Amino acid sequence: MIKVGVIGCGVIAPTHIEGYRRLPGVEVVHLSDLKPERMAEKGDKYGIGKRSQDYRELLADPEVQLVSVCTDHASHARIAVEALDAGKHVVCEKSLGRVQEDLDVMTAAAAKHPELVASGIFQHRFEPHNIRMKKLISDGAFGRILMVDLNFRCLRTNDYYLKDEWRGTQSGEGGGILINQAIHHLDQLRFLFGDVTAVSARTANMTHQGVIEVEDTAVFILEFERGFCGTVCATNSSAESWRSSLLFDGELAALDYVNESCEKVSAREPERAEMIRTALAGDRENSSVAGKSYYGSGHAAQLADVVEAIREKRAPGVTFADAANSSSLVMAVYESARNGGARTPVKIYR
Template identity: 35%
Template sequence: MLNPSNEWLHALIGCGRVAPTHVDAAGYAAPLRLAYAVDTDPEIAGAFAARWGLAPAELDQVMADAAVRSVSICTPHDTHPDLALQALSAGKHVLLEKPPTLDPDAVLALAAAARSADRLVFPITQHRFDPLVGLVRDLIAEGHLGALRMARISLECVRDPAYYGASDWRGTWAREGGSVLMNQGYHFIDMLMWLAGPVVRVEAMMDTLGNREVMETEDSLVAALQLENGALGTVAITGAAGSAWSNVIELMGDRGIVAFDLSTPARLHRLELTSKKALKHWRSAFADAQKTNEIPLGVSYYGVSHREQFRALTGAVEGTPDPRAATLEQAAEAVRVIQAIYASARGERGSTSASPLTARA
């Protein structure tokens, strides 16, 4: 067992948009201590390290350092699998930003590599740790919604041309792997399946409506889904209109309805239950869950639950796994559904390997 005096070092690989959120979260995850900042651009690594009191380092340096027992990978999407495999080969545990890879089979290969190395790879799904989301999951587990009938996801996530123009990987199929669905929508697909079950059928349309001069990927997408339990669902995402971050996830059963968001702080939008006694109890519980004074250090809508995800890593290393943490196998299914949605939107037919899910044009 580890103890608070037996700290281990952690390195941050990639000093971009989400990196400050990892700096913040690492401060809540003793005995882990964030020590190094790594980036392909030494000047960026140096400036970031100076800002946050870290040491700039080269990738090979942290991989060779036995005192560095874990890393955060916060780099462009297409670089995730190679960096994660390199870290596993060096004996490191990995916190891997979403999506873990752009190919579901590559996610499963990464899971096999982690088992072989006897190391942990945690795909980042921080909203699973949101207190309000935990209550939604309990509400469903206790049967208060009854049989699920409908699910709805709506997300506005406006990104202007400067957002895509600031990097050479965003807005490209080869490197980002898709935009508003793969990048901003990933958490919502993961959340839907974690709360409501597997997706078995998809039909979709997508377009680029607002940023065609700076991106080849989609900035707007709609999809219809069927879940394994028979429920139907819709997904509507746009980065071409609306606000920078506005969203709702709504689950409708034959005994109740719950709607909530993945914002900071998370909010309950709707709660209806057939049991008046249960409704009174759950309204009080949700009201308490929405009371928070926690302030994100990084981008506001990333929230503060990376802190819990970091603690889940240290807990798992100590032998006390957190059931809220996503597995790579679950992440592979999220990527598989996303790729099936894209295939349907492109007019392709057929099914993905090792999955009953079918993408329909």
């Protein structure tokens, strides 16, 4: 039996708790939250008896082998490093860290404890449609990739930001749309097309003046390690509640992938277009655990991967270094924007 502690009992916690409950031989036994009422609500709902306001008591619990870190961005590094030093396997929600130094200490702690599994959540990588797309690209179905274009719109109102004290602040969240919502799409770009080595960016607060300290809109150029470039436009001030559009061109075929569904395939040979269409057929899978629909179906699969990695004594599908690289891309965008759009290298963790 693998016994789990969940630190942070807010919005995302039920997605973790329900994900673990689906796995045979796994039990959530201990919860922690600074707010006792949140801990009580989740504890009562899921029948989890041990509850500690101080997460260090959970880390001192010898029964707990694996810890899910579901707190605000600013506390991830401290809690995850202390958990690894306490001999616990760790799963940490995105963004792995709030600032670059967080990523440095978290990846160093994971490297110091090769006997422990340390995984950063990027659940969309575990969704079948993304796995199918990655395979098509790496099998050469599109040919040599020429360019990539990501457009992501959503709406986060002032009320959303005022709901919790950490949201929209530099000290708690570390950024706005990029570090919170669009980070999933940036991770998808890295998953599909490989690492990004440099960026040139502009960011702005277009509609949340006086409410948030961070960006609600960002536009930037990406330089991929594999030699092609891409662009990103992202805003959470849109009249549209949620829309992602990933367009890319390879020498042999081009794809319009909208809201995680194949909208249009163009290819010089009709058979190739048909092959890609067939391979990507089917809508985005629905989630069977708690959470908003755009959280997707991947949490349960990623938690299953972590548990399997512990049992098989292997690295998880998304290591701390890998998850850190998506946060590091966000940090580089912020640095570039602070420097008037200067071309800025992305620090890569190996």
